[in-house]
Amino acid sequence: MRLQISTRLAIFAILELTKRENRQLSVADISEKYKVSSHHLAKVMHVMGRAGLVRSVRGAGGGYRFVGNARRTTLLDVVQLFEDLSPVEQGTGAVDATPEGQTLRAVLGEIDDIARATLGSITIATMRKLLDLRDPSGGRRSNASARSRSHRPL
Amino acid sequence: MNPVAIDPNVRALTTSMALRVRRVQAADISYVIALDTRITKLAKPKYWNDVFRRYGKRRLHERFFLIAKNRSDRADPRVLGFIIGEIRAWEFGSTPCGWVFALSVEPEMRLHGIGSALLETISGEFKKAGVDKMRTMVERGAQLPLLFFRSEGMMAGPYIQLEKDLD
Numbered sequence: 172m173r174l175q176i177s178t179r180l181a182i183f184a185i186l187e188l189t190k191r192e193n194r195q196l197s198v199a200d201i202s203e204k205y206k207v208s209s210h211h212l213a214k215v216m217h218v219m220g221r222a223g224l225v226r227s228v229r230g231a232g233g234g235y236r237f238v239g240n241a242r243r244t245t246l247l248d249v250v251q252l253f254e255d256l257s258p259v260e261q262g263t264g265a266v267d268a269t270p271e272g273q274t275l276r277a278v279l280g281e282i283d284d285i286a287r288a289t290l291g292s293i294t295i296a297t298m299r300k301l302l303d304l305r306d307p308s309g310g311r312r313s314n315a316s317a318r319s320r321s322h323r324p325l
Numbered sequence: 326m327n328p329v330a331i332d333p334n335v336r337a338l339t340t341s342m343a344l345r346v347r348r349v350q351a352a353d354i355s356y357v358i359a360l361d362t363r364i365t366k367l368a369k370p371k372y373w374n375d376v377f378r379r380y381g382k383r384r385l386h387e388r389f390f391l392i393a394k395n396r397s398d399r400a401d402p403r404v405l406g407f408i409i410g411e412i413r414a415w416e417f418g419s420t421p422c423g424w425v426f427a428l429s430v431e432p433e434m435r436l437h438g439i440g441s442a443l444l445e446t447i448s449g450e451f452k453k454a455g456v457d458k459m460r461t462m463v464e465r466g467a468q469l470p471l472l473f474f475r476s477e478g479m480m481a482g483p484y485i486q487l488e489k490d491l492d
Contacts, residue, residue, distance in 0.1 A: 245472075284465065289481065292471035300478065 172286055178253040180207060180215045185249060186302060188225065188237035189295055197234035215253075222252055239295070246298065247290035256287055342437050343396035346446040349381045349407065353392050356404035364429055376427075380409055387412040389450050393430075393439050406430035408443040412454050417484060422458040423451030428470070444477055462486060 174182075184201050188194050198216060202209040216235055219225045224239045239248075250256065258280060266272050349357065354377050362368045380390040393406040408428045414421035425447060430439045451459055460482055463470045 242476075288465040288471070291468060292475045294472060294476065297472075297476045300476065304478070 174250065175253055176207070177211070177215050177218075178250050180205065180212055181219055181249050181253060182246065182298075184212065184216065184219070184235070185224065185237055185239075185244075185295055186298060188235060189241050189299055193236065195228055195232070195234045195236045200234065218252055219249070222248075224249070237295075241295040241299065244295045245291050246293045246295075247287060249295075250290055256283070256290075258283060342439075344405070344439060344442050345394045345396040346391055346442055347394070348385070349377060349390040349392050351377070351381075352402070353404050354381075356402060357392065357407055360404055360407070360429055360431060364432065376409065380411065384411075387454055389447050391443060391446055391450075393443055403431075405434050406439040406443055408440075408447050410447050410451070410459075412451065412456055419484075420458075421456050422460055423447070423454075423456050425459060425461040428461075428473075440473055441477065 183205055184196075187196055187201055187204065198209050198213045202212045205212075216225060216227070220227060220235075224237065224244065225235045226238045227233065227235055247256070262272065262276075264272075267276070354373055357377075358368065358370050358373045361373065377390065380388045388411045390409045391407065392404045395401045395403070395405060406429055408425060410423055410425040410427075412421055413419075413424045425444070428440060428443060430443075448459055459479075461474060461479070463474060465471075
């Protein structure tokens with residue numbers, strides 16, 4: 172399964188914001204870490220703001236804060252803000268009405284169901300746990316080594 | 326070996342309440358039945374008594390029927406949660422691994438680390454029994470148990486469950 176850049180950015184941004192409780196980061200902070208356009212990230216944050224996952228804090232030292240519930244917000248909640256995960260619908264072409272078209276639709280529907288169930292079973296808190304297992308330094312080591320080498324953009 | 330004794334120092338860290346996890350005993354079964362009935366809305370005393378006979382009394386080196394109780398009130402007979410699992414070997418070509426096939430926590434006592442304590446205790450028993458992998462199976466739409474097992478670090482395994490209607 173491939174996710175759009177916006178979707179991945181949204182997940183990364185939430186993981187950054189939830190690294191510590193009440194953490195507040197600017198779009199520039201996050202875009203710098205992932206070497207992405209701050210303009211693009213600002214749009215992503217705006218979408219998440221409208222969905223009630225993050226809140227912007229104005230003024231000096233402002234930025235964004237995660238305001239969702241990390242133990243209740245799943246990857247599916249984030250992903251479906253940017254991706255169309257609706258079930259495969261019956262196509263309108265003549266081929267879609269054939270037994271072959273319907274059989275293929277059933278198989279693709281199975282794949283979609285599994286993808287949705289997987290994304291819906293992993294919360295932000297679980298992602299943070301997995302991340303901490305993979306990187307117990309909390310990103311400090313990778314940040315340091317990342318600074319010392321050139322980044323490949325997302 | 327005393328088959329009833331399972332780590333008496335279970336879980337002070339991940340639980341927000343004092344818990345005691347131990348093997349099930351005959352006196353617990355009525356509380357297990359009551360808990361399961363509250364959750365599933367189906368009373369199955371015959372089933373649970375049979376499970377107790379098979380998993381609470383026999384082949385205890387590879388079968389684990391554990392319950393969680395309130396540690397600070399030993400007079401409280403209630404069962405706050407239970408977990409059942411066993412070591413299964415060579416099914417579907419798998420090397421021996423621990424299978425968890427039942428886990429239940431008192432609905433009003435959820436989010437207090439009871440499920441985590443039960444899962445951690447049975448994981449320890451599986452490891453002591455010599456296996457290094459634990460598996461379970463959850464219905465795709467059952468979000469609550471899925472969220473729980475995922476939060477405990479469980480991931481999709483290498484097997485895909487398949488089924489068909491028998492006409």
